[in-house]
Amino acid sequence: xxxxxxxxxxxxxxxxxxxxxxxxxxxxxxxxxxxxxxxxxxxxxxxxxxxxxxxxxxxxxxxxxxxxxxxxxxxxxxxxxxxxxxxxxxxxxxxx
Numbered sequence: 001x002x003x004x005x006x007x008x009x010x011x012x013x014x015x016x017x018x019x020x021x022x023x024x025x026x027x028x029x030x031x032x033x034x035x036x037x038x039x040x041x042x043x044x045x046x047x048x049x050x051x052x053x054x055x056x057x058x059x060x061x062x063x064x065x066x067x068x069x070x071x072x073x074x075x076x077x078x079x080x081x082x083x084x085x086x087x088x089x090x091x092x093x094x095x096x
Contacts, residue, residue, distance in 0.1 A: 022076035023083065029070050030080075045088050053081035 030039060042048055056067070056078040067074055 019076070019079075022073050023080050025072055026070070026076050026080040029072060039084055040087070040091075045092070046085060049081045049084045049088070053078045053085070056081065 031037075039045075039049075056074040059067070060074040060078070064074060066072065067077055070077070
């Protein structure tokens with residue numbers, strides 16, 4: 001018997017891996033362009049990542065799927081910025 005369907009266990013099998021991989025492409029692009037985890041050091045990060053996320057969402061909403069500079073998916077860029085905001089909320093005290 002195996003108790004792997006317990007409500008206490010996270011269901012990682014529900015995560016859409018291909019879409020997560022697109023977010024990892026954004027992180028890899030940023031790492032090559034700047035440095036590993038450089039996004040954690042950005043001053044006024046909450047404001048700047050919120051603004052960047054919104055720019056990508058607006059571009060997507062206007063019908064553009066890919067970012068001109070990186071040629072990567074605008075929604076993946078937006079999701080990446082959202083993860084940055086979540087990280088900042090959990091790890092850094094910063095005024096909004």
